[in-house]
Amino acid sequence: MAGDSLLVKDSRTGKEITLPIIQGTDGPPVVDIAQISKQLGLFTIDPGFRSTASCQSKITFIDGDKGVLLYRGYPIDQLAEKSNFLEVCYLLARGELPNREQFLEYERIVTDHTMVHEQLLNSFKGYRRDAHPMAIMVGVVGALSAFYHDSLDIHNPRHREISEFRLIAKIPTIAAASYKYSIGQPFIYPKNELSYTENFLRMLFKVPTEKFEMSPVLIKAMDQIFILHADHEQNASTSTVRLAGSSQANPFAAISAGIGALWGPAHGGANEAVLKMLNEIGDVSHVPEYIKRAKDPNDPFRLMGFGHRVYKNYDPRATVLKQACHDVLNELGQQNSPLFKLALELERIATEDEYFVEKKLYPNVDFYSGIIQSAIGIPENMFTVIFSVARTVGWITQWSEMISGGEAIGRPRQLYTGAPRRDYVSIENRS
Numbered sequence: 072m073a074g075d076s077l078l079v080k081d082s083r084t085g086k087e088i089t090l091p092i093i094q095g096t097d098g099p100p101v102v103d104i105a106q107i108s109k110q111l112g113l114f115t116i117d118p119g120f121r122s123t124a125s126c127q128s129k130i131t132f133i134d135g136d137k138g139v140l141l142y143r144g145y146p147i148d149q150l151a152e153k154s155n156f157l158e159v160c161y162l163l164a165r166g167e168l169p170n171r172e173q174f175l176e177y178e179r180i181v182t183d184h185t186m187v188h189e190q191l192l193n194s195f196k197g198y199r200r201d202a203h204p205m206a207i208m209v210g211v212v213g214a215l216s217a218f219y220h221d222s223l224d225i226h227n228p229r230h231r232e233i234s235e236f237r238l239i240a241k242i243p244t245i246a247a248a249s250y251k252y253s254i255g256q257p258f259i260y261p262k263n264e265l266s267y268t269e270n271f272l273r274m275l276f277k278v279p280t281e282k283f284e285m286s287p288v289l290i291k292a293m294d295q296i297f298i299l300h301a302d303h304e305q306n307a308s309t310s311t312v313r314l315a316g317s318s319q320a321n322p323f324a325a326i327s328a329g330i331g332a333l334w335g336p337a338h339g340g341a342n343e344a345v346l347k348m349l350n351e352i353g354d355v356s357h358v359p360e361y362i363k364r365a366k367d368p369n370d371p372f373r374l375m376g377f378g379h380r381v382y383k384n385y386d387p388r389a390t391v392l393k394q395a396c397h398d399v400l401n402e403l404g405q406q407n408s409p410l411f412k413l414a415l416e417l418e419r420i421a422t423e424d425e426y427f428v429e430k431k432l433y434p435n436v437d438f439y440s441g442i443i444q445s446a447i448g449i450p451e452n453m454f455t456v457i458f459s460v461a462r463t464v465g466w467i468t469q470w471s472e473m474i475s476g477g478e479a480i481g482r483p484r485q486l487y488t489g490a491p492r493r494d495y496v497s498i499e500n501r502s
Contacts, residue, residue, distance in 0.1 A: 075092050075094075076090060076091055076092055077089070077090045077091075077092055077102050078090075079107070079111075086110075086111060088106065088107070088111060090103055090106065090107065091103040095127075096132070097132055097134070098132065098134065101124045114484045114486070120310070124305075125305055125310060125313070125481075126305065126473065126478065127476075128305070128472060129143070129166070129472070130142070130302060130304075130465070130468055130472060131302045131303060131304045131465070132304070133303070133304050133382075135382045135384065136384060137384060138382055138384030138385050138387050140303070140387050142159065142162060142163055142301070143162050143167070145168075146387070147298075147387050147388060147391070148387055150162075150298055151295045151298050151299055151388075151391045152391070154168075155266070155267075155268075155294055155298075156267055156268055156298050156301070156461075157174070157177065157178055157181060158174055159297075159464075160301070160464040161173070161177045163301060163302055163464050163468045164235055164464065164467070164468050164471070178267075181239055181240045181267065182240070182263045182267075183240075183263075184236050184237050184239075184240035184241060185240045185241065185243070185244055185261035186260065186261060187218075187241050187245060187248075188218040188219075191214065191215070192258055194214060195207065195211070195248060195249070195252045198252065200252070200255060203253075203452055204246070204249040204250055204253055204453055205330065205334045205452075205456055207252065208246065208330050209327055209330050209331050210327075212242070212245060212326055212327045212330055213323060213324055213327035214323075215238075215241070216323040216324060219237055219323070223321045223322075225316075225321065231322070231474065234323070235467045235468075238322065238323070238463050238467050239463055239467070242459070242463045243261075243274065243460050244260075246271070246275075246453075246456045246457070247259065247271060247274035248274075249456060250275055250453055250456070256278060257279060258274075259274045259275075259277045260274075261274060268293050268297060269285065269290050271293075272285055272289075272290060272293060275449070286402050288399060288402040289447050291395075291398075292396075292398060292399045293447065293457075295392070295395050296395075296443065296457065296461065297460065299388040299391060299392065299436060299440075299461075300388075300436070300440075300461035301461055301464050301465050302462070302464070302468065302469070303462075307332050307333075307335070307337075308329040308330070308332040308333040308338060308339070308462065308466070309329065309465060309466060309469050310332075311328050311329050312328060312329035312469060312470050313325075313470065313473050313478075313481070314328075314481040315328040315329075316470045316473055316474065317479070317480045318480050318481075319480075322470055325466070326466050326467065326470070333455060334455055339455040339458040339459070339462075340454070340455050341376065341435075342376070342437035342438075342458075343441060343454045343455065344375040344376075345437050345438055345441045345442075346410075346441040346445060347375075347451075348375040348376070349413055349414060349417075349442075352413060352417070353413075354409070355416045358413070358416050358417055358420055359420070361417075362374075362417075362420055374421060374427075374432065376434060376435055376437045376439075377421060377427065377432040377434055377435065377438065378430070378431070378432040378433070378435065379433075379435045382435065383431045384431065384433060386434065386435040388435075388436035389433070389434045389436050389438055389439060392436060392438075392443065393434075396411065396439045396442055396443050396446075399446050399447065410442060410445075411442060414439070418438070421434075422434075440454075441454060444457060
C-alpha cells in the first residue's frame with residue numbers, strides 16, 4: 072500500500088494495476104476493486120461479504136471492536152436515553168435531528184397515515200388462523216403496493232417521501248393486526264392522540280370490552296427497543312432491501328423482501344432463541360453445566376444472545392436494554408423473576424470465564440430484548456414482528472439513499488465449480 076492506492080500484481084501474467092484506496096469518515100479504508108475485472112479479467116470472491124463493502128452510506132456507523140453504534144453520528148446510548156423513536160426516524164430519514172416545529176409536523180404526518188385500507192384488513196381472512204405473524208407481514212406489506220399505487224415513481228423524491236411516511240405509519244397497524252388475527256380477536260384501529268409506541272401497544276393488547284392502560288415505564292422500554300433496532304448498517308435484511316430495490320422494484324416490495332430476510336433465526340429470530348435457551352436451562356443451579364456444554368465443541372448446545380458477527384466488544388444496545396430490563400421487571404413486580412435471575416447469572420459467569428472473554432462472546436441486544444418483551448406480555452412469535460416494525464425506518468432510509476444515489480442493479484458474480492461444457496446425449500445412448 073502506498074499512499075491512497077494499492078498495487079496488485081497478477082502472478083500469472085506479471086501485469087500490475089493500481090487500485091484506489093478510499094477512506095470514509097470513520098472505520099477502515101476500502102479498496103475500490105471495480106476495475107479489477109476489466110483490467111485483469113478477474114473477479115473477487117468473499118462469501119457472506121465479510122470483507123466487502125457493498126455500498127457507500129451516510130446513515131449508520133458501527134465499530135465492532137470498540138462497541139460503537141452511531142445513527143447519523145449520534146451514539147445509540149444517547150438517543151435511547153434522551154430521544155424517542157419518531158425523532159430517531161426523522162434523524163435517520165432526514166440526516167439531522169429536528170427542531171420542535173419540524174418534529175411536530177413530522178409526527179402529525181406519520182399519525183395521519185396510521186390507518187390502512189379496509190380491504191387490506193379484509194385480506195387477512197385469506198390466511199389460516201394459525202399462520203405465523205411474520206408470514207402475514209411478508210404478504211400484507213408486499214400487498215401495500217396494490218392499495219397505495221398513486222405514489223410509486225421511485226425517481227420522484229416526493230413519492231419516495233410519501234412511501235416513507237406510509238410505511239413507518241402503517242407497519243405498526245399491520246403488525247398489531249397480524250397478532251390480533253392469529254389469536255382470534257378483533258382488529259383495533261389506531262388512536263391518533265397517542266404516541267407512536269403507545270399507539271402500537273394499544274393496538275396489540277386492547278380488547279373492546281376493557282379500557283387500555285399501560286405504564287409509561289413499559290412504553291419507554293418498548294420505545295427504546297424500537298430505537299435500538301431502527302438500523303444496523305448493511306446487515307442481511309438491509310442488504311436484501313437494497314438488492315431488491317436496485318431492480319427498481321417499488322418500496323413496498325423491497326421492504327417485504329427485507330421482512331422475509333429478517334424472519335430467519337440467524338437474524339431477527341435470535342431473541343426468541345434466547346428465551347427458549349433460558350427456559351431450557353431452567354434454573355440458576357444449572358448454569359455451570361450449560362456453560363461447560365457451550366465450551367464443548369462436540370456439544371450442539373450454544374449460548375444464544377452472546378457474541379455478534381460485527382461486535383467484538385459489549386454490544387452498546389445490550390447495555391441500554393439491561394437497564395430497561397431492570398426497570399420493566401421492577402415496575403411489574405417481577406424483579407425476582409427466575410428468568411431474569413438466570414439471565415444475570417449466565418451473563419456474570421460468561422463474562423468472567425476465560426473461554427468467553429478470550430473469544431469476546433459478550434451479551435448482545437437479543438439477550439435482554441426477549442425478556443423485556445415477554446414480561447410486557449408479547450408472545451415469542453411476535454418478537455421478530457416487533458423487530459420489523461422498528462427496522463422499517465432503517466430499511467426505507469437505506470432504500471431511498473440507494474435510489475437517490477443512482478446505484479446500478481445489484482448483480483453479484485460467482486466462482487463456478489460445476490461440470491465443464493458437455494454435449495447432450497439422447498436418453499437411448501446414456502449409460
